Amino acid sequence: MAGHHDEFQRLEGKIFTKSFFVLLILTLIGFYLIAVRYIKGIGAVSNMSDGYPWGIWITYDVATGTAIACGGYAMAILIYIRNRMHYHPMIRSAILTSMFGYGLAGFSVMVDLGRPWNAYNFFIPSKWQANSAMFEVALCVMAYSTVLIIEFLPAILITLENTRGVQLQKVLLWLSPRLVPEENRLQAGLERVRAAAAWLRPRLDKVLIFIIVLGITLPTMHQSSLGSLLLIASTKLNPLWHTGFLPLLFLINCVYIGYSIAILESIIASYNFRRPFETKELAGLAGLIPWLTAIWLTVVIGDLTWRGQIGAALRFDFYSGFFLLEFFLVAVGSCMLYSRKLRNSVRWLFVSAAMIVLGGALYRFNVYLIGFNPGRGWHYFPSLSEFLITAGIISFEILGYQVLVKIFPVLPRMTGHGKYSMPAGADV
């Protein structure tokens, strides 16, 4: 928010690293298969069928991916609603990952949709269908993606304000020497960009809080609706998961996944980019998670008891196995975070947060795929191409994150004891 731009810094380092090229190759394979899908039809690359019309693209990329991208949502609740401003330095990287998560969920949807050219119908009021949870999810996700871009805009604007256009010139020179504009014209153009950015930023800062709150309202709506999507499949979704509480369970689920993923991201970023661990902030964050999971687990157990499904949950068959796995990953991870001592150790923080993310994600897989049984004769296991398309999209996501944190001031500023500490302001 206003006046906190000095909390962030750009990560110094080369963009073209070894991991960059590995991710690039995976991305290219994925995009090649996406091209095949558009030419030969969805059946050519996927194992989806009329019984299992939604495969891993919807289950992982959309239903689970957006929950993993809820870091921005969960952090915004914490910082702006619960007034924990000392977490503010973590928000930009959380928002950036949310932006990628949602952007690429949207991208996967366009791959998955059979007739994407008709998607404009979402904007035609006469075609609106308010009974459909899908309609609600689609509009909210589109709106939220826009909100995320606006929330990230300050990082771009502050970079533009300080830009000298060196990188741009280098790229143009590499493409063709003729493309490089004359020095005066370039400077005049840059001056205009800088002025526009400087004009926009304070104005944006003033209204940003209302956008941020919108960024809290929208996920509350569509994350619960992601649960509502399966309400209608009352005969196909296993009774262990089919309940009227699906919207509530999905909502709480995305918040605790959001906090856990914020912890994981911070630890991985610190480790990868060789920055000091933010153990104190992370421990504080981790203290919240057991409260949320406790509510979630209580609702799950209470609901199963109320519907008389406890016996089915403990039958130790296929469905019960996946249910118990999901349940205990979340429960054990939370119990570990309940201990103050474990919370303050980076290793245990990582292990428990990973368990909770896995358990929470498994819950969504259970609802969308594993617990979904359309009847006799239908089977589904994703094809290699289907996996590779998802892998390509995820690689693209990580690639984008790696590049953007090196261009824009996103990561929390280190307070002197960091190895790569750098002067204020980002210059590109």
Place this chain on the structure above:
Amino acid sequence: MKKQSRRDFLKLVGLASAGIVGAGTAAGAHEPLRVNDEEFGMLYDATKCVGCKACMAACKRVNGDYGSLSYEHAKFDKDDLWDTPQDLSGSTRTLIKLFKESERRWSYIKYSCMHCQKPSCVSVCPVSAMTKDKTTGIVDYNKNTCIGCRYCQVACAFTIPKFQWEKTIPQIVKCDLCKNTNLRQKGISACAETCPTGAITFGKRKDLLADARQRLQENPDKYIYHIYGEHEAGGTNHLYLAALPFNKLGLPELKAEAPAEFSEKIQHTIYKGFIAPVALYSTLCFIAVKNLKKQENGHTPHDSEHQKEDR
């Protein structure tokens, strides 16, 4: 972390989810589904069917162009002479199957869209590509609006809508009672018109129900004493009589409440008049702006936070 803040947090969670909890528990004021027996439908009597599949051929002949249906070929059929669909698919809207338990206990069964009174596919379609005609009751599909999300396939309890997986430009395929073809020209669906044994009857739902009840009365020993579709999933316009249990013939056992009623009840409770989202947004705005003011009026946020934690 202080107790106080935890309470605040729980309050917030409660606030955000109050509407949803309400929805999960409260039955709510919801007008019950009214069954319209004036709608068109079909009665399939499995005991009269001889399995000639003339209905399947007629369906594809009449609707082939309209639904961009193609002929399906079996692996053994090297000359590609016969259309041999194995199941309902992106090219087949109606299908006759044989269920054989023993030499003496067997039955044919017809699969096609059930034209529900409260169709799940219509309820879930985000862009109104699936519609139910108010007078005829026909559940129709419009490919020019459809985005291909396949939610209708997930939602349909009978797994009827089929998707053209192998096509570059795919669409959903399902029976529309020949709405744009045979029904318009001759006033009857092609399958019912063609059936040589009278196993498929076309007509208004009330007449079909009366007919079915009469058949049950006259030959109670011949049939399972149940009209499948009379109450299943809120009632369907495609009705069935058979001599073998319906679940053995691939027709699922369903409750009388339409699945769409259950889901819409919850969705409507949460989003009634869009009050809950607006209330949530304004409350959150109020809290956030207040927090921001608090922060600007005094000490830096970092200090205040640490003080709070140290207390």
